[in-house]
Amino acid sequence: MSLLVRHTPVRSLYDLVSEGSAAVVIREYSSSFGLASRLLAEPVRTQVRNVYALVRVADEIVDNPDPFLEREPRATMLDWLQDDVRHALQHGYSGNLVVHAFARTARATGIDDALVKPFFDSMRSDLDACTHTRASFDRYVYGSAEVVGLMCLRTFLAAPDGPTDAESAYDRLAPGARRLGAAFQKLNFIRDLADDHDVLRRDYFPGLEVDAFCDRDRDLILDDIDADLDAAAAVVPGLPTSSRRAVRAAHATFAELAARLRATPAAEIRRTRVSVPPSVKVRLAVGALRGDRR
DSSP states (O other): OOOOOOOOOOOOHHHHHHHHHHHHHHHHHOHHHHHHHTTSOTTHHHHHHHHHHHHHHHHHHHHOOOTTSOHHHHHHHHHHHHHHHHHHHHHSOOSSHHHHHHHHHHHHHTOOHHHHHHHHHHHHHTTSOEEOOHHHHHHHHIIIIIHHHHHHHHHHHTSTTSOSSHHHHHHHHHHHHHHHHHHHHHHHHHHTHHHHHHTSOEEOSTTOOGGGOOHHHHHHHHHHHHHHHHHHHHHGGGSOHHHHHHHHHHHHHHHHHHHHHHTSOHHHHTTSOOOOOHHHHHHHHHHHHTTOOO
16 A cells, blocks of 8 residues: 655755756666656656666665675665665655655655565665575566566656546556566666676576576577566556656667667677667657657
8 A cells, every 4th residue: 555645845945956966866877767757747757767866876885896895884875775765755854865856756656665665675685696586586576676667657647647546547557567667677687697697696587597698598588578568568558648658768768678689699698788779769769759659
């Protein structure tokens, strides 16, 4: 059960600065997301940036490449961040600008600890080298990506052009939002296969022998991702106009990345990071803006 959406006061200077800080985090860390987010209408654009900025900060804590930053300091920082988020969800304020922006969005749109806790649980599991089982993989993907999709869905439905019965719409659209988040996470796993295995000592895909990664492994993973993308595409028409084009652009970018990975030999994926060129991302965004479907 989500929290009741509360009245959001007029933005103070501190609110504005916190939201500006979140926008900087997104601009510097994610060119793909930054481009897609420009297709969101306000206030959804700012709210989604506020959500993703918190996600990026938590991710930076566990993935910071500094070899001298050991596990315990990372764990402490992650605990502090989660405690700060919980406090801000309750009181509406934080001395951390990104947390303040997130809490402001969460309280305005109905995001609560039922979504926040699984996210931090997944982030915490990344503090240790691990080889996932099917059960732990599903838990990780839910907490690290599917709940982020659900947080974004909350912001979409709270928009001025959102549905009258937001809870019914949420129940109907949530499976697709989860599947889009899952597809994004699995795409990151496959294209970051080398760094995750060789540097971070993480093997996400259950049963996959990374050193023996072959084209058949690639295709099985991408078949699963394509199924996620198909399920997500089915609910996009049900989104409010203020978010539909941006989600369509993100979906098109993920589908393009999946296609490029499928066309790349497994041995090359094992060595290099496949990506979608900026010019193609722009073309896909323009297509979404025009209402094109891929």
